Amino acid sequence: MDEFIPIVNYVERYIQLTEDEKEYFVSLLRISRIKKKQYIVQPEFVCKYRSYIISGAMRAYLVDDKGKEHTVVISIEDWWISDFNSYLNQEPATLFVEALEDSVIIQIDFHSEQMLMERIPKFERFFRLITQRSFAFLQKRILSNLSKGAEERYDEFVSKYPAIANRVPQYALASYLGFSTEFLSKIRNRKTKKT
Amino acid sequence: MDEFIPIVNYVERYIQLTEDEKEYFVSLLRISRIKKKQYIVQPEFVCKYRSYIISGAMRAYLVDDKGKEHTVVISIEDWWISDFNSYLNQEPATLFVEALEDSVIIQIDFHSEQMLMERIPKFERFFRLITQRSFAFLQKRILSNLSKGAEERYDEFVSKYPAIANRVPQYALASYLGFSTEFLSKIRNRKTKKT
DNA sequence: CGCGACGTTGATTTGCCTCAACGATTGTGG
DNA sequence: CCACAATCGTTGAGGCAAATCAACGTCGCG
Secondary structure, three states: OHHHHHHHHHHHOOOOOOHHHHHHHHHOOEEEEEOOOOEEEOOOOEOOEEEEEEEOEEEEEEEOOOOOEEEEEEEEOOOEEOOHHHHHHOOEOOOEEEEOOOEEEEEEEHHHHHHHHHHOOHHHHHHHHHHHHHHHHHHHHHHHHHHOOHHHHHHHHHHHOHHHHOOOOHHHHHHHHOOOHHHHHHHHHHHHHHO | OHHHHHHHHHHHOOOOOOHHHHHHHHHOOEEEEEOOOOEEEOOOOEOOEEEEEEEOEEEEEEEOOOOOEEEEEEEEOOOEEOOHHHHHHOOEOOOEEEEOOOEEEEEEEHHHHHHHHHHOOHHHHHHHHHHHHHHHHHHHHHHHHHHOOHHHHHHHHHHHOHHHHOOOOHHHHHHHHOOOHHHHHHHHHHHHHHO
């Protein structure tokens, strides 16, 4: 079960587990290999899984009435991805979740997650802690969107996540930061001239 | 202890409590009366409390480098407010939290919250659930900001929270929705003409 | 090799901001 | 309780950041 080592390590950053607990936890997981451009969540269908990325990159995005895409999350190894609104409330998704690269993910389904928390209450704590982190993250993003211009938001992103910035397609990044791909292209152009 | 009834009811929407548990919970709380325009959190100081509003209205906002205000949260009775980044990590705040009306709030401090979860693990679940809700809420807000124009966002807000829209000052609402007070004024003007 | 997806570049447009000046409302001290 | 100041909201003119549109380059894949 070598493939589960990363996720067990991840969990142990937040809570301590006995060998038995690890075993039970791992027994609820499943591994899935996703090809680039493949979807793991689509609107209308209930999102069954919370997914932890072992390798690869994925994004979750909304398509609005005019057909424009808006990226909510971009995730790479050691991060989670899902349509959490759909997952947590077990209601139809509104987002697409798509692989940006060939990816390997570990999934837990909603029902197993409930059982896990029943049986090992420490996991209640685990999910609380990671949700708090995500919440804090989103709040910072909202503030950044409200208080900063496009170029400044781009700079901030590049300095915080240089790995992601150079790895994902430009339309994904632009639609995450909240502007058009053309504009992102112009920003980048401006920068290379400056140096 | 009549004043604590609303918050106990709130908690019981998520978890069941025995009388003893309620008593212990309530023993950790304190009531505070805040005058309009008074702050309960200021930048640089660590945010000590999570606050539940019994009556009144409050907002949390950031002041950027140009001196502009950006409202992160507007809360009224039966909602929470805090600088959660500061509270959860017990680090210096970046936000102001200010009363928009004379308000009565119930507060729990960070340390008590930890003790509460130790002693009554059900509260671990409670805080997980409310954090999940907040998370889902923020994600929707990000999507709304990305995919909708100013007027549409305003309409959405008014139809979802008519009570709040007509109750808070316009600069609070505008800076929450992400545009200028002047522009909000123009939007409203346009509407009254249409009808 | 050729086609489709992705990125670039420039011209034009637009949604919203900024600035400024003016009403309206609130609250406060005399 | 009134007068006047401060705060809050309104209106219009002009400006700018970023969108849109269109056309063209380029890369990777079947």
